[in-house]
Amino acid sequence: MKRALFIGAAARAAGVSIHTLRYYERRGLLSAPQRTPAGYRVYEAAVVDRLRFIQQAQALGFTLAEIKEILRLKFSGRSPCDCVRRRLRARLVALEAELKRLRSIRREIRACLDRARRLPRLPHTASAICPIIEIQSLLAKQR
């Protein structure tokens, strides 16, 4: 019982736009579907699973290039799981770094706000552009 879907129905079923499906096809994340004589794309129902998978992988922070690689492995018959495991670990490392970065930005923002509270009416000095924004630690960490 596999219903065939035109692009609009497939897109609605997966919650993406038809542009996204065509874009994924160009990018190689979806294989070129069958066509009607008039040229309309005809998708199998499985395309919805694939789109959902892409969404899930994206939600984990994978790029489309990485997802494409995972799908390629799957398509070539091998289990993508080892690849996925490796990439998940790499994502975790990158994520920790990003969390650290954001936490230190948060610390600096709080420090700036504290400064602002302690000096409710800051003098209008000529040199500083804004006396609230005076940070050191973040700049050294820039890339």
Added chain:
Amino acid sequence: MKRALFIGAAARAAGVSIHTLRYYERRGLLSAPQRTPAGYRVYEAAVVDRLRFIQQAQALGFTLAEIKEILRLKFSGRSPCDCVRRRLRARLVALEAELKRLRSIRREIRACLDRARRLPRLPHTASAICPIIEIQSLLAKQR
């Protein structure tokens, strides 16, 4: 004792590229400097402070558009501090949301890796693309 700087010296002093200075000028973050008869930009030393300020504000997560607004207020004679305070608070809120998002991604990645550990040799099912990546909670939160 204000040394005049050509664009290369100013860029080096602030640790950015000359392209960045010209880009900031186009974007309105730097005012158009004096020129030599040959058309060379001649900066006052204060441009380095301004560039450092931009870097600091960027490190706090401000966009160039926001920084431009802060600089505009400064330039127009008013203290930008109220504006900065408001923006800092908004940044803090956005930052908390982003931290929350990243933490929940981290949670999901850890769950996926746990799943992978519990099933060292996952069966090659026909339906799932990768049995490791099976998440629910992140998708609902998408934008």
Added chain:
DNA sequence: CTTGACCCTAGAGCTGACTCTATGCTTTAG
């Protein structure tokens, strides 16, 4: 006088993931 470092402009290219446009054909409901 030549070399090399520096400067100029206008504009394109980069990343990532879409998003949309223009123009025109196809399908379906009434």
Added chain:
DNA sequence: CTAAAGCATAGAGTCAGCTCTAGGGTCAAG
């Protein structure tokens, strides 16, 4: 039959913040 909805393509535009190119002019040292 007609009008609306849907589909096709190629290609441009979006966001942010640069980054770089092509093709040229300027300037100081040797």
